Amino acid sequence: MDKREKIMQAATQSFSMFGFKGTTVDHIAKIAGVGKGTIYTYFENKEVILQEIIQALIREMKENAENAIRIDRTAFENLHEVLYSVLLYRKEHVLMIKLSQEVKEFGTEVAKQVLVQIEKELLSYIQVFIEKAIVNKKFKECNPEITAFVIYKMYVSLVVELNDIRHGMLTNEEVFELFKLYLMEGLVMAR
Numbered sequence: 001m002d003k004r005e006k007i008m009q010a011a012t013q014s015f016s017m018f019g020f021k022g023t024t025v026d027h028i029a030k031i032a033g034v035g036k037g038t039i040y041t042y043f044e045n046k047e048v049i050l051q052e053i054i055q056a057l058i059r060e061m062k063e064n065a066e067n068a069i070r071i072d073r074t075a076f077e078n079l080h081e082v083l084y085s086v087l088l089y090r091k092e093h094v095l096m097i098k099l100s101q102e103v104k105e106f107g108t109e110v111a112k113q114v115l116v117q118i119e120k121e122l123l124s125y126i127q128v129f130i131e132k133a134i135v136n137k138k139f140k141e142c143n144p145e146i147t148a149f150v151i152y153k154m155y156v157s158l159v160v161e162l163n164d165i166r167h168g169m170l171t172n173e174e175v176f177e178l179f180k181l182y183l184m185e186g187l188v189m190a191r
Contacts, residue, residue: 004042006032008056011049016094019102020050020111047110054114057095058121061086065125075138076184079129080176083151086122087159123148154182 001009010032014023025046029036043049068081090096096118099111126148133139158178163169170178181187 003032003034003038007034007039007042008049008053011046012053012095015050015053016098019098019106019108020046020114021102021106021108050110050114053095054117057093058118061089061118061122062125064089075133075136076180077176079126079133079151080179082129083126083155084159084172084175086125087155090118091160091163119152123152126152151183154179 007028011023011028013031014027018027023046025036025039028046028049029039032039039049043052064085065082068085069078070081073081096115099115102108102111103115123145127144130139130142130144130147130151134141134144155175158170158175
């Protein structure tokens with residue numbers, strides 16, 4: 001492993017343990033086993049390091065989403081699996097958890113910006129998924145940007161936020177049934 005990669009791994013570890021605010025370049029250097037000056041050879045500052053880590057995390061989330069898609073499922077089922085896998089990843093990833101806690105506790109601006117950046121990337125991915133489904137006549141005509149936003153927010157509520165209220169996570173199947181009820185079938189009884 002080269003020094004740059006060592007620094008990235010050490011920074012991920014430090015940000016995951018101490019958050020952005022609590023991480024210093026000295027922490028990163030110590031964990032990586034390199035001098036502080038070596039870090040500045042590769043990175044301008046800790047913000048740049050975090051940004052590279054987040055870009056890698058976004059690529060990994062998108063890769064997980066792509067891996068969740070199967071040709072033997074409907075577009076609706078695939079959208080569910082994509083969302084569920086991405087939000088589960090987001091919910092269980094130590095760095096994401098730490099950054100979310102830091103925003104709640106301290107309102108750290110850099111952490112806030114990073115979380116917004118990740119959300120925008122996810123919304124863009126979902127929007128493109130919806131656009132393709134519309135073109136392929138799998139979904140009705142709709143505004144893909146707004147639809148992506150509504151679906152994403154609903155999923156965050158079901159997979160992440162509801163867990164805080166209920167003290168127990170919904171299963172993938174339960175989330176799918178609710179997703180199907182609210183978005184595919186609707187609540188109104190047929191007459």
